[in-house]
Amino acid sequence: MHAPDFWQTDNMIARALSPASWLWRAGAAWRNATTTALHPGCPVICLGNFTVGGAGKTPAAQAIYDILAGVGHQPHFLSRGYGGTQKGPHRVDPTSDTAHDVGDEPLLLSQKGPAWVSRNRAAGADAITVAGADVIIMDDGLQNPSVIKDLGIVVIDGATGFGNGRVLPAGPLRETLASGFSRVRAAIIIGKDKTGLAKQMPKHVAVFHAKIRPENASDFTDQKVLAFAGIGRPGKFYHSLRDCGAEVVIARDFADHHFYSPDELAALRKDASRAGAMLVTTEKDLVRLPLGDRHGIKTLRIALEFDDLPGITQLIETVFANGA
Structure with a gap:
């Protein structure tokens, strides 16, 4: 929620x-x-x-x-x-x-x-x-x-x-x-x-x-991204990407701990392609995806x-x- x-x-x-x-x-x-x-x-x-x-x-x-x-x-x-x-x-x-x-x-x-x-x-x-x-x-x-x-x-x-x-x-x-x-x-x-x-x-x-602390901030500097997240506060994730220098052209929120359907992932890929943006999500979201659906999706790796x-x-x- x-x-x-x-x-x-x-x-x-x-x-x-x-x-x-x-x-x-x-x-x-x-x-x-x-x-x-x-x-x-x-x-x-x-x-x-x-x-x-x-x-x-x-x-x-x-x-x-x-x-x-x-x-x-x-x-x-x-x-x-x-x-x-x-x-x-x-x-x-x-x-x-x-x-x-x-x-x-x-x-x-x-x-x-x-x-x-x-x-x-x-x-x-x-x-x-x-x-x-x-x-x-x-x-x-x-x-x-x-x-x-x-x-x-x-x-x-x-x-x-x-x-x-x-x-x-x-x-x-x-x-x-x-x-x-x-x-x-x-x-x-x-x-x-x-x-x-x-x-x-x-x-x-x-x-x-x-x-x-982002561990791979340079991956997103000056990049257009479609960011999506199913976590407690998705806005924190989007803010972190912007701090890395990314241009968040599309942000999509999902429910906390959300399991993504094939149709949802297909729609995200289509929208990212149209916007000329890379797909980016959190590490926690990525592990909820089947291994075969993770290709082409980057994550912002973080450490405390x-x-x-x-x-x-x-x-x-x-x-x-x-x-x-």
């Missing part, structure tokens, strides 16, 4: 929907109260969002993996596998699994390192420990109470922040800020902090700033770059120093 505009301001629609948010909050409270949390025996670093929509969690998880691997650890990713049919626990095989099987994000993460999907997160964490990992990077599990986390990190889009600060459906929050902050020790703000996020952080939360890499590395290493 794409975030509605009214989620960004405290308006009449948001106020009218606020009573419905109590149902969402009550359901979460019941789940927390009736779930027994387990620890797999190796450290669990959990990255997640307080809000729905794209905040940059996948590149953040990849960056944490690089930090851990760089200092000699053996991290594995754990994901629910949203959008896939595999219930798990299942180790993703990037050579044979598809996004229909395991979801787009786990498939993309598996290109970085070992990735697992499991609807039952506790069972998935146990399977990862048996497989020999010495640390788990739990993808999007802050609101999941079944696994005890040694380090919770919230990833936040600096441009949109927490929106109007209200819980679904009145706003973009999955939970109240008080609830969310009680379970994290750090926040990663991606991009410019346009809503004053750093000032809203509790004292116990370490704040790290990061930016998305921390302003204070030593600082976040030191924080991550505390989960081992504490004997987790």
Whole structure:
């Protein structure tokens, strides 16, 4: 889904929907109260969002993996596998699994390192420990109470922040800020902090700033492109292309995690040809395409770059120093 505009301001629609948010909050409270949390025996670093929509969690998880691997650890990713049919626990095989099987994000993460999907997160964490990992990077599990986390990190889009600060459906929050902050020790703000996020952080939360760095920006400089994306915030992708010097002559939005039909891809190719433009999409969108349909479609490869890499590395290493 794409975030509605009214989620960004405290308006009449948001106020009218606020009573419905109590149902969402009550359901979460019941789940927390009736779930027994387990620890797999190796450290669990959990990255997640307080809000729905794209905040940059996948590149953040990849960056944490690089930090851990760089200092000699053996991290594995754990994901629910949203959008896939595999219930798990299942180790993703990037050579044979598809996004229909395991979801787009786990498939993309598996290109970085070992990735697992499991609807039952506790069972998935146990399977990862048996497989020999010495640390788990739990993808999007802050609101999941079944696994005890040694380090919770919230990833936040600096441009949109927490929106109007209200819980679904009145706003973009999955939970109240008080609830969310009680379970994290750090926040990663991606991009410019346009809503004053750093000032809203509790004292116990370490704040790290990061930016998305294109790795192949020169591929798009002075090029006409037809850009298409089925992600939480497609506008971020188009803006990144323009920052690379591309002329985005056509931009096509699709639903988050959208699986493209042959007719849709044919229409995109036809429109790009007419406009004299190259077809460009995100890495996450590309893995949702069958291998045979990827020819002629370029991707903007991205990586997350921390302003204070030593600082976040030191924080991550505390989960081992504490004997987790």
